[in-house]
Amino acid sequence: MSDTRRLFFALPIPPKTQRALVKWRADQFSAEAGRPIAAANLHITLAFLGDISEQKSQALQNMAARIKQPAFSLDLDDAGHWPGAGVVWLGTRRAPRGLLQLAELLRSQAARSGCYQSPLPFHPHVTLLRGATKAVSLPPSGFHWPIDFEYFALYSSEFRRGRTRYEQIAAWPLIT
Numbered sequence: 620m621s622d623t624r625r626l627f628f629a630l631p632i633p634p635k636t637q638r639a640l641v642k643w644r645a646d647q648f649s650a651e652a653g654r655p656i657a658a659a660n661l662h663i664t665l666a667f668l669g670d671i672s673e674q675k676s677q678a679l680q681n682m683a684a685r686i687k688q689p690a691f692s693l694d695l696d697d698a699g700h701w702p703g704a705g706v707v708w709l710g711t712r713r714a715p716r717g718l719l720q721l722a723e724l725l726r727s728q729a730a731r732s733g734c735y736q737s738p739l740p741f742h743p744h745v746t747l748l749r750g751a752t753k754a755v756s757l758p759p760s761g762f763h764w765p766i767d768f769e770y771f772a773l774y775s776s777e778f779r780r781g782r783t784r785y786e787q788i789a790a791w792p793l794i795t
């Protein structure tokens with residue numbers, strides 16, 4: 620049996636914004652609202668690959684290395700709750716074209732390599748809380764978390780000793 624890893628392409632949230640978001644989240648949500656995601660795990664998923672072999676991972680990394688997409692900024696100024704998935708998220712009211720193009724490219728390369736892609740439209744978001752299945756009161760609008768993204772990365776996700784750990788496997792620059 621060959622070894623597989625659970626992998627996904629994502630945009631990491633810069634550490635300074637991670638710290639600020641975690642503080643803000645503690646003020647905005649009660650402990651009962653859901654399980655907070657660790658600061659270091661905050662990210663925007665671009666394409667989820669699932670459990671894949673090293674060979675497939677290498678092929679997708681080779682394709683990622685050839686991507687030439689401009690860097691972009693986005694403002695996390697939107698929040699929402701998906702009770703079915705139990706997710707409270709931050710998103711953006713105006714997704715930059717560069718982000719949508721990058722995700723579309725990675726998702727179509729993943730699909731062509733046999734990684735199942737959800738038919739739901741891509742909705743860029745940072746998951747803040749999990750296990751949020753009951754009604755949650757969301758922060759009033761008016762918050763802004765501007766972020767400049769200059770690279771994207773491939774991560775592995777591993778559940779160990781009761782914790783989800785993400786490890787960056789490789790990263791590629793966006794054109795500045």
Ligand code: 2AM
Nearest residue numbers: 627662663664666667706737745746776
């Ligand atoms: P989420 O934050 O909306 O739950 C690592 O698990 C990342 O991949 C998470 O950001 C998660 O998105 C996303 N993810 C996990 N399973 C997925 C799936 N089946 N389809 C799409 N994205 C998924």
